[in-house]
Amino acid sequence: MPDHRTPEQYKTEQRDKAGPGDPLLVPVKTGKGVEFPGVCPACGAHADRALRVERVFPGRVVHGYRIPFCAKCLGRHRELLPARDPLLFFRRLLKGDGTSIGGLFICAVAAYFTKEAVRTLSPVLAVFSLLPWAVGGSLLFSVWRKNHYLAVEPATQVTAAVEFSGDVSREFEPAWEVFQFRDAGYATRFRAMNALRLWEPGGEEARDAKRSRDRKSRRNSYLMYCLLAVALVFALWEEYLQPIYQAVRGWLDR
Numbered sequence: 001m002p003d004h005r006t007p008e009q010y011k012t013e014q015r016d017k018a019g020p021g022d023p024l025l026v027p028v029k030t031g032k033g034v035e036f037p038g039v040c041p042a043c044g045a046h047a048d049r050a051l052r053v054e055r056v057f058p059g060r061v062v063h064g065y066r067i068p069f070c071a072k073c074l075g076r077h078r079e080l081l082p083a084r085d086p087l088l089f090f091r092r093l094l095k096g097d098g099t100s101i102g103g104l105f106i107c108a109v110a111a112y113f114t115k116e117a118v119r120t121l122s123p124v125l126a127v128f129s130l131l132p133w134a135v136g137g138s139l140l141f142s143v144w145r146k147n148h149y150l151a152v153e154p155a156t157q158v159t160a161a162v163e164f165s166g167d168v169s170r171e172f173e174p175a176w177e178v179f180q181f182r183d184a185g186y187a188t189r190f191r192a193m194n195a196l197r198l199w200e201p202g203g204e205e206a207r208d209a210k211r212s213r214d215r216k217s218r219r220n221s222y223l224m225y226c227l228l229a230v231a232l233v234f235a236l237w238e239e240y241l242q243p244i245y246q247a248v249r250g251w252l253d254r
C-alpha cells in the first residue's frame with residue numbers, strides 16, 4: 001500500500017507515539033548501535049538464526065536491522081512471504097526517471113565498441129570501450145540502488161513481532177527511533193540490553209535540543225525583524241525622512 005505521508009508528517013506521528021507509558025514501545029538512540037536479545041521475538045524460543053529485517057519509510061527510505069529469530073519462525077516467515085516477482089531484477093533496474101534509459105543507451109554504445117574491438121582485434125578500441133561501460137554501468141547501478149525499496153520483503157506475522165520507526169529525531173537531537181515489540185518480555189529484555197542508549201522524549205538531552213531549536217528560531221526572527229527595519233527605513237527615507245533631513249540641513253547652514 002503506498003504511503004502518502006511526507007517524511008515530516010510520519011516522524012511527527014512516530015514521535016507522538018513515543019511518549020512514556022507503553023511498555024511495548026522503546027525509544028532508542030541508534031547512532032551507537034542497537035542490540036537485540038538472543039531470543040526469538042516471535043515465539044520466545046532460543047534464537048539460533050538471524051534475519052535482516054528491512055522496512056520502507058516515507059520518502060522510499062529503506063532501513064533495517066539484523067535480528068535474531070529461531071529457525072522454526074524463520075521457516076514460517078519464508079512460507080508466509082508472497083512469491084517473489086520474477087521481473088523484480090528488471091523493475092529495479094528500469095523503474096524511475098530517464099537515468100536508466102540513458103544508462104542503457106550508453107551501455108549499448110559500449111557494446112557496439114566492444115563488438116567492433118573484437119571484430120577488428122583492436123586493443124585501442126577495446127580500451128576505448130571501457131569508458132562508456134563505466135559510465136553506463138554506474139548510471140544503471142545508481143538507479144538500482146535508488147530502487148532498493150522495491151526489493152524489501154513485506155512484513156509477515158513473524159517479522160512484525162519487531163517494528164521500528166527509522167530515525168525520527170528533530171534538529172539538534174541525536175538519531176533515535178521507536179522500537180515496538182509484540183511481546184512484553186522481549187521488550188523488557190531489549191530495554192535492559194540497550195539501557196545506556198535509551199532515548200527519553202522528555203529527558204535532559206531532549207530539553208537541551210529544544211533549547212537549541214528555540215535559540216535558533218529566536219535568532220532567525222531577530223534577523224527577520226532587522227531586515228524589516230532596514231526595509232522600513234529605506235521606504236520612509238524617500239517619503240518623509242529625506243525632506244526633514246534637507247530642512248534640518250538648510251536650517252543649520254543658515
Ligand SMILES: [Zn+2]
Pocket residue numbers: 040041042043044045069070071072073074
Ligand atoms: Zn521463534
